[in-house]
Amino acid sequence: MNHSLLPQDVTSKDYLIPHVPAGASNVEYEMHEVWENKLSNLIRREQSEKISLDLIRLYLPWKQIFEADSSTCRPHFEIKRETYPIEEVSEDKKVLNITSYIRDQSNICFAHRLANRLEFLVEASKEEHPDEVAILLDSLRNFVRFLQSASNLNYPDVVLSPSKNIRAQWRTGPNRHFAAEFLTTGDANFVIFSPDPKHPEKTIRLSGLVSVDSLIDTVEPHGVLAWSSR
Amino acid sequence: MKGDLIPDRDYISRYCSAMQCTEEGQVTGAAFQIRPSDKYLSVNWLEFLCLGNRQEEIREVRRILSSKLTLGAKAKIAVLNVGNILNYVRSQSPDSRNLSVFHEPEENDPSHSGIYGLQSEDHLIADLIAEIVQETYPAR
Numbered sequence: 001m002n003h004s005l006l007p008q009d010v011t012s013k014d015y016l017i018p019h020v021p022a023g024a025s026n027v028e029y030e031m032h033e034v035w036e037n038k039l040s041n042l043i044r045r046e047q048s049e050k051i052s053l054d055l056i057r058l059y060l061p062w063k064q065i066f067e068a069d070s071s072t073c074r075p076h077f078e079i080k081r082e083t084y085p086i087e088e089v090s091e092d093k094k095v096l097n098i099t100s101y102i103r104d105q106s107n108i109c110f111a112h113r114l115a116n117r118l119e120f121l122v123e124a125s126k127e128e129h130p131d132e133v134a135i136l137l138d139s140l141r142n143f144v145r146f147l148q149s150a151s152n153l154n155y156p157d158v159v160l161s162p163s164k165n166i167r168a169q170w171r172t173g174p175n176r177h178f179a180a181e182f183l184t185t186g187d188a189n190f191v192i193f194s195p196d197p198k199h200p201e202k203t204i205r206l207s208g209l210v211s212v213d214s215l216i217d218t219v220e221p222h223g224v225l226a227w228s229s230r
Numbered sequence: 231m232k233g234d235l236i237p238d239r240d241y242i243s244r245y246c247s248a249m250q251c252t253e254e255g256q257v258t259g260a261a262f263q264i265r266p267s268d269k270y271l272s273v274n275w276l277e278f279l280c281l282g283n284r285q286e287e288i289r290e291v292r293r294i295l296s297s298k299l300t301l302g303a304k305a306k307i308a309v310l311n312v313g314n315i316l317n318y319v320r321s322q323s324p325d326s327r328n329l330s331v332f333h334e335p336e337e338n339d340p341s342h343s344g345i346y347g348l349q350s351e352d353h354l355i356a357d358l359i360a361e362i363v364q365e366t367y368p369a370r
Contacts, residue, residue, distance in 0.1 A: 117253065124248040128300045159260045160249040167260050169252075174361060179259065181353060191259070191354045205324055207354040 091133040095122060098140055108147050110155040117158050125160060132164065138184035139165040142212045146182065150216050152229045170228030175203040178224040180215060188212050194222050234333040236343055238313030242273040242331060243291050245369060248304035257308045257366060259357030263350065270344030275333060276309070278341040284309070288367045294339050296370065305369035314362045315345070322358055329355075 096119070102108060103115035118135070125134035143166040147153065156168035161181050169179040177193035189209050196202040210218045216225075236242065246261035264271050274294065276287045288307055295301060312331050319327050329347040336342045348355060 120253075121249055124302055124304065128247055128249075128302050128305075157252040157256075157258065159251065159258050160247075161260050162263050162265045167258070169258055177357065179353065179357060181260075189351065189353050191357050193357070203322075205322060205354060205358075207324075209351075 091137050092122065092126070092135075094137050095133075095135050095140055098137075098144060102144060106144065106148065107151065108144075109151070113155060114147075114158065121158065121160055125164065134164070135160060135166065136164045136184050138186075139182045142166075142184070142186055142188070143168065143182040146180075146188070146212050146215060149213075150229075152225075154228055154230060156228070170224070172227045176227040178219060178228050182212060186212055188215050190215060190219060192219055192222050192224055194224060197223070232333060232335055236275055236312050236331040236333060238311075238316065240312050241276045241309055241364075242312055242315075242343060242345075243276055243288070244271070244273045244308045244310065245295055245299065245301075246306040246308050246366070248302045248306075251304070251306055255304070255306065255366070257306055257360055257363050259353060259360040261308065262348075262356035262359040263353060264348050266350040268350070270332075270334070270346045271348055272334075273331070273343050273345060274339070274341045275331075275343045276341070278333070278343075284365070291341075292370060294341070297338055301370045303370065306366045307369050308363045309365040309367070310359070310363055314364075315359060318362050319355055319358050323355055327352075327355055 099115040099118045099122075102111050102118070108114060118140070122134040125132070143158075154170060156170050159167050159169070161167050165181050165183055167179060167181040169177070171177045171179070175193050175195050177191070179191045181189040183189065187209055188211070189207070191207045192204065194204050196204050204222065206222070208218070244261060246257045250261035251257055262271060274291050276284070276291070279287050279290050281287050281290060288309075291307055292301070295307075315331070316329055319329050327347060329345055331343060331345050334342050334344045
């Protein structure tokens, strides 16, 4: 169902179609300041989602879309809200977009292998739970951010937790084990099994919750980089 | 019978999704984590099945699980000894954790059982349990 919108009514979920009154197509219009700010913000915020607001820019030249009535802020070209006409980008599609990014654009040195692994995990997840998201998007984002900041880490075993968070594990033996589950909150649950520095025949076992930003600084004193990095 | 403590000498199996195994097919601790809503970790009590050998037990576990779950093509069934789980976790966990394994039969899964004493945040304990997996079999 269509209806006219004022700038304050527009949300990032709206698919907006400029409605051009008959005979108006040859007239140049200036966009009202309110609309310009509102739409600029929305486009900037939603750029990565390729929201349909971009289509407005394709449909008519940017500066020729609207003219506001100063008393109502109603644009000369009416903006209408319609049923979203293109499929919303699903969480799973976003995950696959990230795997493509990892493979084609990231600076992760094992990018290709990692992207393949993530795609396998998506398939395995959908095979068993077709109605659930395959991987929690924000967990994956935090994991990728971590790998990009800790660029000398070796390729980890990557698995999914029961909650569909990414869990990465660097393990070369029972007392050389470092695992981290990347939560959607920006934190990570970590586990370390490492040799006791004073009694190497013994094993230190510890776990904790830290921000992903602090993960390496937290685990590094326990020697994990000796077996998990190049 | 529901609530029976499973003897230390007996064995349990755990369904491990391919999502929780490494690329080489090794079961990781993620297979022994529980969700916040779970009271226990679901397993099957192999001796309860009263079959002649491990192969028959695994075949029966596959049949039971396939009626409840979609078994992944690369998923595994891990077999562990109950006493090993309890002793290893008690001796190696920082808080000397005491786990228990109880029979929790379900209508279509009479050997269903549960490992109690785990919380969803017990990643270290889950990783300890993964270390003492004795055998793995394809889930289908």
